[in-house]
Amino acid sequence: MHTKRNDLTKGGLRTKDNLRTLFAGAMLAALLAPSWIGEAAAQIPAPRQDRPIALVGATLHTVSGGAIPNGTLVFENGRITAIGADVAIPAGAERVDASGQHIYPGLIDSWSQMGLFEIGGFDVTVDVNELGPFNPNIRAEIAINPESRHIGTTRSNGVLVTLTSPSGGLVSGLSAAVMLDGWTYEQMTLRSGVGLIVNWPNLNNQNTYEEGIRELRGYFAEARAYRTRVQGATSAFPRDAKLEAMIPVLEGDIPVVVNANDLRQLQDAITWSEEEGVRLILLGGADAGYVADQLARKQIPVLLTSVISAPGRDWEGYDDAYSLPARLHEAGVRFGITGGSSAPYANRLPYEAGSAIAYGLPEMEAIRSVTLYPAQFFGLDDRLGSLEVGKDATFLVTSGNPLDYLTRIDQGWIEGRRIDMADQHWQFYERYSEKGRQMGVIPR
Numbered sequence: 001m002h003t004k005r006n007d008l009t010k011g012g013l014r015t016k017d018n019l020r021t022l023f024a025g026a027m028l029a030a031l032l033a034p035s036w037i038g039e040a041a042a043q044i045p046a047p048r049q050d051r052p053i054a055l056v057g058a059t060l061h062t063v064s065g066g067a068i069p070n071g072t073l074v075f076e077n078g079r080i081t082a083i084g085a086d087v088a089i090p091a092g093a094e095r096v097d098a099s100g101q102h103i104y105p106g107l108i109d110s111w112s113q114m115g116l117f118e119i120g121g122f123d124v125t126v127d128v129n130e131l132g133p134f135n136p137n138i139r140a141e142i143a144i145n146p147e148s149r150h151i152g153t154t155r156s157n158g159v160l161v162t163l164t165s166p167s168g169g170l171v172s173g174l175s176a177a178v179m180l181d182g183w184t185y186e187q188m189t190l191r192s193g194v195g196l197i198v199n200w201p202n203l204n205n206q207n208t209y210e211e212g213i214r215e216l217r218g219y220f221a222e223a224r225a226y227r228t229r230v231q232g233a234t235s236a237f238p239r240d241a242k243l244e245a246m247i248p249v250l251e252g253d254i255p256v257v258v259n260a261n262d263l264r265q266l267q268d269a270i271t272w273s274e275e276e277g278v279r280l281i282l283l284g285g286a287d288a289g290y291v292a293d294q295l296a297r298k299q300i301p302v303l304l305t306s307v308i309s310a311p312g313r314d315w316e317g318y319d320d321a322y323s324l325p326a327r328l329h330e331a332g333v334r335f336g337i338t339g340g341s342s343a344p345y346a347n348r349l350p351y352e353a354g355s356a357i358a359y360g361l362p363e364m365e366a367i368r369s370v371t372l373y374p375a376q377f378f379g380l381d382d383r384l385g386s387l388e389v390g391k392d393a394t395f396l397v398t399s400g401n402p403l404d405y406l407t408r409i410d411q412g413w414i415e416g417r418r419i420d421m422a423d424q425h426w427q428f429y430e431r432y433s434e435k436g437r438q439m440g441v442i443p444r
Contacts, residue, residue: 138173
């Protein structure tokens, strides 16, 4: 059998330890640096896979099942074609030696503003909100900036897919599953319209809180009436893009992702979703532990937006947020963990999930909370979330558990494309290391 051979261990590897030696002002330097530095910092999207590739000798962590020591992963045309301990490698395949390494599905950040948010102090680089309280027709992927510098720093930490989402108003718009590689938003979009973002009214003012719920009910009632008209129409009539976008939600094809944290918000959102007959996913969920039995019984998923967080009330334990994933798991609640919506923080996703392990969450449950479970919640598990034949070849090659702070993320593949693992942090590390060597601060 003729195979081409490659070796992941050659050429030197980036390490998270090295990256953490960067100067605290690296991001400010990026803003003030000459234009040639900015151009170098943008990764070149990888070309399409043009031949079968086989990774040999790694421990394969399928996530949906067990681990396969000394396994082989074969993929072609962007899809996994074989996986196991005794797998035939196709003739002409590129053979990659991954001995001693680990392969995991790519991490999924299930709530993100990746590509919509660049620099908080510059409004022209932030495109997350639309005017008005009701915008269900907004599609997040349309506004994505494929040149965002946060893409590189996020995927070099193992996050290969984000659920990029709009914000603002009561009904913000539709999230999109976005792959972190591509020249255009069309190339990056894995699936459009995977969830409708709803911001539950704020509890700060009782009158405005109740008015916000009435307003939300009114929008859904109007959408339901519009759907009835569409279904019974015998002739053409003026279409409404906003109400048209609500029909898949009312049909149950798209879940409603309700941003709510306080206990009363969670309870009211659950009641509202049952009355409206929509599929509910709770986002935030700081008080989800207090209604865990109800969430488990009703099989309502929760996307936890902050594990590494101080308690919200002075009577709560210091570890309230850290231990929440373990408590939800014990109660039988399905949940995912997110990296925080702002794009600069998306690279923290593995640390959010990893911290939950230290406070009682089983290791494999933590992995699933950022891979398989989000994929299932948003109907993406036919493509993502685990290593299985037929799924996308979107995975990581690592030195260990990707949620471990000291693990190296050696290489990522997205739909079989071997992506550029450099990022702006790494470029500044190399730049200022050279400065140190030239000035005699760092030995040559």
